[in-house]
Amino acid sequence: MPGKNKLQRFAENLTFDNLFQLQYEELVKGFDLKGNWSKNFFKNDNDIVLELGCGKGEYTIGLAKKYPDKNFIGIDIKGSRMYLGLKEARDDKMRNVAFIRTRINLIEMCFGKDEISEIWITFPDPQPRDTLAKKRLTSPWFLAMYKKFLKPGGIIHLKTDNIIFFESTLDVIKENEYQLLYSSYDIYNEGIDDELTRIQTYYEKKWLARGTKIKYLKFKINRHES
Numbered sequence: 001m002p003g004k005n006k007l008q009r010f011a012e013n014l015t016f017d018n019l020f021q022l023q024y025e026e027l028v029k030g031f032d033l034k035g036n037w038s039k040n041f042f043k044n045d046n047d048i049v050l051e052l053g054c055g056k057g058e059y060t061i062g063l064a065k066k067y068p069d070k071n072f073i074g075i076d077i078k079g080s081r082m083y084l085g086l087k088e089a090r091d092d093k094m095r096n097v098a099f100i101r102t103r104i105n106l107i108e109m110c111f112g113k114d115e116i117s118e119i120w121i122t123f124p125d126p127q128p129r130d131t132l133a134k135k136r137l138t139s140p141w142f143l144a145m146y147k148k149f150l151k152p153g154g155i156i157h158l159k160t161d162n163i164i165f166f167e168s169t170l171d172v173i174k175e176n177e178y179q180l181l182y183s184s185y186d187i188y189n190e191g192i193d194d195e196l197t198r199i200q201t202y203y204e205k206k207w208l209a210r211g212t213k214i215k216y217l218k219f220k221i222n223r224h225e226s
């Protein structure tokens with residue numbers, strides 16, 4: 001049987017109780033789960049981990065299955081892609097997963113101070129031109145925003161096929177004296193290859209099929225403010 005088309009997925013998305021579709025106009029009025037995800041949604045005090053630009057949500061779902069004692073939230077603007085992750089979470093009765101459909105630029109309105117423990121950025125759009133550097137999800141602008149809700153010592157992971165994105169992230173880490181914990185230009189041949197990095201997304205599989213080396217790094221944003 002062929003898969004559902006976009007309109008069918010959009011309609012079914014309205015039935016998921018773990019999908020939040022948040023427009024700017026609603027967020028500025030105040031989002032009631034901001035600062036309250038543990039108490040009012042997950043109903044536990046476990047760590048909350050984000051996947052930004054989650055697409056079909058392979059990391060969100062894959063990590064949530066490996067770590068039932070943590071909570072995971074996938075975020076993307078494309079609801080028809082996230083449908084696949086949502087459906088798997090529902091079919092497998094996963095209670096530690098949620099998805100948000102919104103622009104990543106707006107997520108400081110979704111989370112309170114110190115609410116998030118870790119962030120995964122998986123195969124982000126590379127924005128390769130210098131003029132688009134600000135739009136990269138690891139640009140200083142985005143990192144300053146993540147600091148507003150990432151716990152002190154919180155970790156950011158990046159997995160990408162794109163060398164410009166990877167090296168510009170290494171530059172930002174160096175220039176801001178963030179703490180680089182690990183980096184590899186070719187994770188499967190020379191890097192750590194463990195249960196965290198081995199989950200593969202739709203885009204990762206496409207790049208691997210073309211023989212592209214997969215790059216991975218993780219780092220800590222050390223807070224300068226108290």
Ligand SMILES: C[S@@+](CC[C@H](N)C(=O)[O-])C[C@H]1O[C@@H](n2cnc3c(N)ncnc32)[C@H](O)[C@@H]1O
Nearest residue numbers: 053054055076077078103104122123201202203
């Ligand atoms: C290249 S795809 C990667 C998807 C998935 N992580 C994977 O590896 O298969 C990039 C994803 O980021 C999402 N994205 C890019 N910029 C975004 C933004 N500002 N807000 C929300 N989603 C965004 C796109 O919709 C897309 O699904």
